[in-house]
Amino acid sequence: MTLKLYNTLSKKKEDFVPLQGKEVKMYACGPTVYSYPHIxxxxxxVFEDLLRRYLEYKGNKVTLVMNITDVDDKTIKASGGDKSKLTSITRRYEKAFKKGLSILNIKSADEYPRATETIDEMVELIETLLEKEYAYKTDDGSVYFSIEKYSKYGRDNLVQLDPKSMRAGERISEDEYDKEGIRDFVLWKAWKEEDGDIFWETSLGKGRPGWHIECSAMSMKYLGEELDIHCGGVDNIFPHHENEIAQSEAASGKKFVKQWMHCAHLIYEGEKMSKSLGNIILLEDLTKKYSPEAIRLALLSTHYRSQLDLTDKKLKEAEGNIQKITAFRQRMKRIRGKGRFDDVKLSATSSVNLSAGRSIKFQPDFEEALDDDLNISxxxxxxxxxxxxxxxxxxxxDIGKDEAVQYVHQLDEFDKMLGILPEKEAEIDESVYEKIKEREDARLAExxxxSDKxxxxxxxxxxxxxxxxxxTIPKRKK
RNA sequence: GGCGACGUACCCAAAUGGCUAAGGGAAGGGUUUGCAAAACCCUCAUUCACCGGUUCGAAUCCGGUCGUCGCCUCCA
Structure with a gap:
């Protein structure tokens, strides 16, 4: 079975074949660590995690890199131009970000490079672009990428752009930098007073990197000039990813990314989350009411290319389904379980081997579904x-223990992708079983x-x- | 103004040319149960925003209308 994935580049589902054998080089746009990440x-x-896990399930070796943007306009503003403060702020939020990943059972990336620790590579890349004359320096010392020079910009790429139709007026007046072309974007930002001691003294001068360049530099550093998959949120399509393509391909002369994938936005109770509406929902706001597994399932159960309206109702539903799934697993395990609860008669049909027609058949359905651009529904x-x-x-x-074990095993296999079963089932204390036994006796005596007591x-x-x-089965209450 | 997505039952959400339009939740009825819980069964869209068209055949393709939303500016 072949995995098909929607490619933002071609606007079609395409068979996914890694550039090299079973090695998948994957890059995902990470957070700008200037505040707590929201849901x-x-x-x-979570979408990227599902993709990564599924690729691994299909037998690929995935190398995942996710950047940490720890220097940009917002982080500098938050630090007031104080470099040590910048570091303490960004490290704090980076930590919070990673904690959230672990709460949601998102597998770690292989690398989480920080922008501030990849300056050399970015400078090198910008130097290459200057040499090839795809970039130019302005009077204040900033470096821009020239869209005019790079004729392929915005054509047959992620977005179809007609430079003439762009609202140039507004942008030029708002832009404090001296650009040659209205759509040119900054690679290196010359130092300004507000930056305080946040700058790097490099061959390009005193300043700091622009935003787009970091992803190109980092992905090249860890994954090489050609990537299999690059993903992020839809808002990154333009201009971020478009610019990444331009600067990367201009520098390397190679096709930067084979497969672009973008996740649609989440809205909360019908509204876009925004600071002005005051409805930013943090992960910890939800963990007070819902289990991490339910939150993960709620985030997972709408297809990644559809906008997800996260609601209280949906989270409750997810919680119920988590219960249903874990109860099912317990039930199946119980069939071969210990003590007095496992003495199920083995009927002829359920004995030992799974016979035709009684085989567990959700495997092909499940896999076929995910093969189709991760059709999670x-x-x-x-x-x-x-x-x-x-x-x-x-x-x-009418089910034997061998068969039940198969169900448990199969469920666990799928959970490798879904990641919604609790890490391990909490051991239930012997005293609970003793009380249950007492109650059993009471029940027998009517x-x-x-019994109710x-x-x-x-x-x-x-x-x-x-x-x-x-x-009688004890179930831990949520 | 430019680019794009979407509109399927009470709610969520699949199916993208062809058997009875998945699945989950809610609701109602039932089986089971000492009672409960869970599980299971039944009911719940002759219809896919609306109007035309193409086709032997469309929720699925084309055109139009209405509506919702996203991007074009930092953003997952």
Whole structure:
């Protein structure tokens, strides 16, 4: 089965074939660490995580690089031009960002290069562009990329641009720099008074890098001049990624990125999150009410190219589904579990080997769905359908432990991509089982008062009980 | 003004030319249960914003209308 991915470059789904064998070089635009990342930021990282995990599932070795933008207009402004303050601010938010990644079970990138630690590479790249005359220096010492020189700019690329139609007037008047062309973008920003002691003394002069150049420099440093996949949020398509293509390809003469992928935005309760509306939602705002797994599932369950309206209702739904899935896994495990709960009769049909027609068949459906540009809805649908099948078998006492183990195993396989099962199931204390046994005895004696009392006790301890044909199952309350 | 996306049941959300329009949630009814919980079963869009057109055949293609949204400026 071939993986098809939508390419922003061609505006079509394309078969994904890595440039080299099974090696996938992947670059994802990371955060600018000037404040706490909000839940919308994390949507993009969750999408990239799904992509990365799926590529790995398909047998690829993925090398993922994600930049940390720790110097730019916003971070400098926040630091008031104080370099040590800049560092302390950016490190704080970088830490918060990474903590969020781990909460949401997002696998770590191989590298998280910081802009401030990649200055040499950026300068080198800008020097190359100057040599090739794709860039020019202005009187104040800044360096710009010349769109006029680079004739391929904006044509047959991510966006179709007609330079004549651009609203030039407004921009020129707003721009304090001396550019030759209205669309030229800055590679190197000469030092200004407000920058304070935040500058680098380089062959280009005293100043700091522009924003776009860092991704080109970092990706080249860690992944080479040609990447398989570059992803980010849709807002990055223009101008950021368009500019990256121009400067990278102008410098290297090679095709920069084979596959561009962009994640649509998240809005919250029907509104775009913005500071002015005061509705910026941070991950920690949600973790107070919902489990990380539910948040992750909610972010995951809308296809990445559709705008996601995150609502309280949706998060509740996700929480319910997480419960459903974990309960299912427990149920299947229980069928071969310990103690008195595992003595399920092995019927003829369910014995040992999976026979034809009784095989677990969500694997092809699931994979086929994700092969189609990560169609998560279809994939989850396959998952739910299979859970129902297995639950029916279990209800009918028509499932053997070998088969149940297969279901658990299969679920775990899919969770390698979904990442929504809790890390490990918390061990349930022996005393809980003892109380359950007491209650079982009470129930056999039809002492309902005692039975209910024990149930209440366990409820207080944090467990809900389920009486099933296979015995009573304690479920940890969320 | 330019570029682009979308509009499927009460809600979320797939299916992009052809069998009965997935799946999840909510709701109602039922099986099961000492009671509960969970699980399971049934019901829930003759219809895919609206109007035309192409086609043997369209939610899916084309044109128009209305509506929602994004980008064009820092932004995942």
């Amino acid at each position: 919308g930021n994390y949507r993009a990282y 279809e994939a989850l649908s396959a998952l739910y359908r299979t859970m129902r099948e297995a639950n029916i078998l279990s209800d009918e006492n 002492d309902w008062a005692l 024990i149930r209440d006790e366990l409820f207080e301890m944090g467990y809900n009980l389920e009486d099933t044909p296979h015995g």
